[in-house]
Amino acid sequence: MTQPAPSQAPAAVAAVGADMFAAAVEAQAVPVERVDWKPPMDGTVDDLATVAADPLRRDANQLAVKRMLDVQAMLVGVAPASELLGLEKGQFLHAGPPIEWARTSGPLRGALMGAAAFEGLVEDPEDAVALFEAGTEVTLEPCHHRGAVGPMAGVVSPSMWMFVLEDPATGRRTYCSLNEGLGKVLRYGAYSTEVLTRLRWMRDSLGPLLAEAVTAAGPIDATAILGQMLQMGDEAHNRNRAGTLMLMRDLAPHLARSSRPAEEVAEAFAFVGGNDHFFLNVAMPACKLALDAARDIEGSTMVVAMARNGTDFGIQVSGTGDQWFTGPAQLADGLFLGDYGPDDANPDIGDSAITETAGIGGFAMAAAPAIVRFVGGTVPDALATSRRMREITIGENDRWPIPVLDFAGAATGIDVSSVCRTGILPQINTGMAGKQAGVGQVGAGLVTPPAEIFPAALAALAERTRARSEA
Known part of the structure; x- marks a missing residue:
């Protein structure tokens, strides 16, 4: 049997x-x-199928990542925005996607008011409200539209000095204003006398001094510094201590030999030495320079910009040109300064999410476990976040290895289709500005984009794919 x-x-x-x-x-x-x-994500199944079947997608995405990784961002100069960007009196740049004065948030309004007083358009920053409401003598434009980026409110006016980053292989350039430090500063919407006094000192002393030193030093390899930062505990968004020290190492001999008075040089050393975020304003245009190389590749689903103006959060995608996909900016979840709390914070703001777009910042939290003491969370959270971001990216950046992840390269190239398929949203480390104009910084934390902007971008990609197949 x-x-x-x-x-x-x-x-x-x-x-x-x-x-x-x-x-x-x-x-x-x-x-x-x-x-x-x-x-x-709801409503994305058909568009995901269309984009997945696009014969251009795979090669387009690989090309986008390659172009990004081929960029070597070199710090080559410091000069006024009027000279670099052609800004004229009454023209102001701001962070994030386009916005009109009537919809601006408190910190962006405060920064614009302070910048108007700094430029001499008004005596009292409070008087700038009527100027911007009339709109006849002033214009607003995103930093991204001029090849620039700005942290937090990101306001740039003609007299502000800016870092210049260049890719030597192509000659392309990007720009960012100088970092003012933390607390009550213009980028967080503060416009008190001390803020304006500092801006004038940066215009009259710090800017020219840095310009002389950078020229004497010759091109400084910002891309390489970013790689070293990840080995030294920075993630290059909310922690830039190592990057700032390395920049000063390169500039210090030339600052010491400057033609400027010794007291000015000492004041500059003290300012930069007391401002751990000084290198952020080099890291941001370095990331933009790399990502701009990946723009305008038909069929690519790679995100090339994430930016916030305090009201809207917007992304741009390689395969859809300069089109912005926007949704409401979100409130960050994190730690607050002093007696401030959630009711005091403005929704997320700034162009600094360009760091996460490039694969550092919140994507590289595993490289900077100490950052959790500033933005909240735990060390295991930081490790898990860096691993999770790999699920929504196209490749990795071997020039930016993360030691604790066995030196795996930073996750690189946010893929719109992967975000929609997994529901995983990009993680961003961010500062928090007070929602009332003039307050300044109230905390720091973690935030994600509004989920709906990714299906919107996917739909636009799918529409282009269908149009090509029918042509």
């Missing part, structure tokens, strides 16, 4: 969704691998 074959228990079971099934299987002594999976 034939005996029945013994039952074969599975070696392991993969469980997706509700935990009840996984627990029941485990109770029968069967190993279970829980898979963190959920359906694609």
